[in-house]
Amino acid sequence: MIRITEQESKYNDIDKMSVLEILKDINEEDKLVPQAVEKVIPQIEKLATAVADRMAKGGRLFYIGAGTSGRLGVVDASECPPTFGVPFDWVVGIIAGGDIAIRKAVENAEDDVAQAWVDLQEYSINEKDCLIGLAASGTTPYVIGGLNTARKNGILTGCIVCNEGGPIAAESDYPVEVVVGPEFLTGSTRMKSGTAQKLVLNMLSTTVMIKLGRVRGNKMVDMQLTNDKLVDRGTQMVMHELNIDYDKAADLLLRYGSVRKAVEAGQNL
Incomplete structure (x- = not known):
């Protein structure tokens, strides 16, 4: 060839x-x-x-x-x-x-x-x-x-x-x-x-x-929170999805471990 x-x-x-x-x-x-x-x-x-x-x-x-x-x-x-x-x-x-x-x-x-x-x-x-x-x-x-x-x-x-x-x-x-x-x-x-x-x-x-459902909207909702930058990015996603302030979003994110789980939990509060 x-x-x-x-x-x-x-x-x-x-x-x-x-x-x-x-x-x-x-x-x-x-x-x-x-x-x-x-x-x-x-x-x-x-x-x-x-x-x-x-x-x-x-x-x-x-x-x-x-x-x-x-x-x-x-x-x-x-x-x-x-x-x-x-x-x-x-x-x-x-x-x-x-x-x-x-x-x-x-x-x-x-x-x-x-x-x-x-x-x-x-x-x-x-x-x-x-x-x-x-x-x-x-x-x-x-x-x-x-x-x-x-x-x-x-x-x-x-x-x-x-x-x-x-x-x-x-x-x-x-x-x-x-x-x-x-x-x-x-x-x-x-x-x-x-x-x-x-x-x-x-x-x-x-x-x-x-x-395979690993993205929601245009967000990486299942990304691993392996550093401060990614925690901040995830917090911003939760803020946007739930229309809540930064501190509440950060608390949900760290409590549930992922953007997807934090948003789902926040919607059920």
Whole structure:
């Protein structure tokens, strides 16, 4: 397959550019990313709908990937519990090479076609669950193997890739192929490709959590109150919902532990 992500940058002699020229040209390329994402919203819609349906029936969401893609999956998964108050095992991000690979590249980890399924077994993944493969290239063996075995076991599969027609998309029930074009720095898929994957992950997990009832109006009513800023934000939400003063709202919030529970309690007073 032709991998657009590996094609030559359209910018030459970038090592001779001024700082301003480099920044402006990177920015010009970055502007293309949301346009590419917009083109595949129908693909994202199908994936998000399918994942929400599975999770509403008790399933979980897993991400697998290597390098930048794997790290992005881990980030998205790790942000779901504090943002939406869901259990830590509802959304799980797995990176080739294990957690050490989040900070340090693990040699050849992405080339093991069997390891992803081994990693997934630690979580007892089953036919109720969803598995999304993340790979800018669309050809990472670790991801291909995980998706292939998952499909054989009745697990819903999807992917977020930045090349069309690759083997990862072929192993996915719901592929999302965001083609952002060659990178400013040839082959550096942590740039536009990584940005595209991050945007799609934001759209996917947020949409799924909204459909699972984890948002009220436009508020994160189940967010974890892990610092003073979030306690203040939650207090403001309770004030707005109940039309009460700050001190009363703070008291309700701290007494019941979440915006949702505080509002429900306040409505019943």
